[in-house]
Amino acid sequence: MNGDSELGAAVSLASKFSLGQTALSLTAYTGEGQAVYAGWGFNGSRGASTSDVNSAGELICTTGLSAGVTHQFTSKLRGTLRYGQVKAEEVDASVSDDTFKMATANLIYSYTPSLDFGIELRDQSAATLPSAANFASSSVRDEGSQVEIMAMYKF
Numbered sequence: 001m002n003g004d005s006e007l008g009a010a011v012s013l014a015s016k017f018s019l020g021q022t023a024l025s026l027t028a029y030t031g032e033g034q035a036v037y038a039g040w041g042f043n044g045s046r047g048a049s050t051s052d053v054n055s056a057g058e059l060i061c062t063t064g065l066s067a068g069v070t071h072q073f074t075s076k077l078r079g080t081l082r083y084g085q086v087k088a089e090e091v092d093a094s095v096s097d098d099t100f101k102m103a104t105a106n107l108i109y110s111y112t113p114s115l116d117f118g119i120e121l122r123d124q125s126a127a128t129l130p131s132a133a134n135f136a137s138s139s140v141r142d143e144g145s146q147v148e149i150m151a152m153y154k155f
Contacts, residue, residue, distance in 0.1 A: 008033015008052065008059050021072040032059040040064075040086035040100040045126050054090055061089040079107045101125040114155060120148045 010031020017024045033052045035041025041050040042060050054060050066084035073079060087099040106120035123145045 010034040023070045025068045028065045030063040035062045038086045043092045044095040076110045116152045
C-alpha cells in the first residue's frame with residue numbers, strides 16, 4: 001500500500017438453537033479486511049501472519065462458515081461436533097489452497113465444578129496458531145489430524 005487507508009467491512013450472522021439437552025450453532029460471515037479475525041487470508045493462516053491485503057495492497061474478501069452441535073449426555077459429560085471453513089478471495093502463490101477447513105469432535109467431563117477433563121479429535125487442512133482464547137499455547141497446530149487431551153482448573 002502507498003500509505004492510503006482502505007475501509008473494510010464484513011457482515012456476520014450467527015444463531016444458536018437449543019433443543020432440550022442439544023444445542024445447534026451456525027455462523028456465516030463475509031467481508032473485506034477481516035482475514036485477521038477469520039484466521040485465513042492472502043498468505044494463509046495465522047501461522048503465516050495472516051494478511052487482509054493482496055500483493056497490490058488491495059483488501060481481499062474472506063467468507064466463512066461454521067456449524068456445530070453440542071449435547072449434554074449427563075450432568076457431568078458433554079460432547080461437541082463442529083465443522084468450519086474459511087475461503088479467501090485470492091491467496092499468495094505459496095499457499096496451496098484458498099480454503100481452510102477444520103472438523104473437531106470433543107468430550108468434556110466436569111469432574112468437579114472447578115475441574116474439567118477433556119479430549120478432542122481434530123482434522124484441519126493447514127497449519128494454524130491456536131485461537132486467541134487458547135493464549136496459553138503459542139505452538140503451531142499442524143495440518144492433518146491431531147488428538148488433544150486437556151485438564152482445566154477454573155478459579
